Amino acid sequence: xxxxxxxxGGLVQPGGCLxxxxxxxxxxxxxxxxxxxxxxxxxxxxxxxxxxTKGYSYSTEYAASVRGRFTISRDDSKxxxxxxxxxxxxxxxxxxxxxxxxxxxxxxxxxxxxxxTLVTVSS
Amino acid sequence: DIQxxxxxxxxxxxxxxxxxxxxxxxxxxxxNLVWFQQKPGKAPKSLxxxxxxxxxxxxxxxxxxxxxxxFTLTINSLQPEDVATYYCLQYNAYPLxxxxxxxxxx
Numbered sequence: 001x002x003x004x005x006x007x008x009g010g011l012v013q014p015g016g017c018l019x020x021x022x023x024x025x026x027x028x029x030x031x032x033x034x035x036x037x038x039x040x041x042x043x044x045x046x047x048x049x050x051x052x053t054k055g056y057s058y059s060t061e062y063a064a065s066v067r068g069r070f071t072i073s074r075d076d077s078k079x080x081x082x083x084x085x086x087x088x089x090x091x092x093x094x095x096x097x098x099x100x101x102x103x104x105x106x107x108x109x110x111x112x113x114x115x116x117t118l119v120t121v122s123s
Numbered sequence: 124d125i126q127x128x129x130x131x132x133x134x135x136x137x138x139x140x141x142x143x144x145x146x147x148x149x150x151x152x153x154x155n156l157v158w159f160q161q162k163p164g165k166a167p168k169s170l171x172x173x174x175x176x177x178x179x180x181x182x183x184x185x186x187x188x189x190x191x192x193x194f195t196l197t198i199n200s201l202q203p204e205d206v207a208t209y210y211c212l213q214y215n216a217y218p219l220x221x222x223x224x225x226x227x228x229x
Contacts, residue, residue: 035219045159045167045210047219063218064124097166106173107155109214113166 002026002112004098009117016088016121022081022098022114029079030054033101035110036072036083038094046094047110048072050101051081065091088121095119125152125213129222138229140201146211146222148192155215158187158196161224162207170209171196203229 008020022034036048049062051072060072071084081098095116102111126149136142146156154174159167169178171187174194184199198205206229211222 044224045161045212045221047212047221050217050219061217102169103172103214106153107214109155109157109169109172109212109219110167111169113168115166 002100004100004112004114006096006098006114006117009096009119011120011122012088013123014089014121017084017086018088018119020083020085020096020098020117020119022083024079024081024098024100027100029074030076033108034072034074034081035099035101036081037097037099037110037113038092039097039116040091040094043094048083048096050108085119088119090121093119093121124218125150125216125220127211127213127220127222129211129225131225132223133226133228135228136201138201138203142198142201142205142227144196144198144209144211144225144227146194146196148194148213151192152213152215154189155213156187156189156194157212157214158185159210159212160205160207161210167210198227201227201229205229 003025005023035050052059069087073082097116098114099110100112101108128147156174158171161167174189175187186197209225
């Protein structure tokens, strides 16, 4: 059974930083692209970014709203995904979901999801 | 970026009704579109992928279709367990973009 467990959320002041982690199990982590998706309280879903596999040089993609401030990384030896968030502002307050991507050669989308971790940016 | 305009933002229907939700893409996105169902306090669940393919284990009451840049999710014979918010997501181009969501009530 695929399991994704996010951790590291909490309260942080504007301008601060936070690192989220996502532990994966139930599948071969190194074989799959991974995404982060967020959801502000009472709002819709927003795709944050993606990291590809070693075969694609662990390349990344980001939403414009986080590019240059957030960094996605992974440690395949630990089956873990990370989201380093810098220069946080109140608009980054959200539940952050880790997701294992599904799909085929025509395209990939978030398929398996964790339960999410809440990040609150407030003074 | 591809903008996904989803409508309506909310709807109320009766048990047994047929419900239709639409997403319009601002530019061509092929058929790389997925529909999600999200219940309160839960992570989203994929219902339909590649615009019209039903995910394994999902009720046959859910159907997806596409026509050009317009995508439709149809729920046949609405059931109480279908109360949720539904989102479309295009995955044809980066950044991936979601529709604004449709809250379905009974």
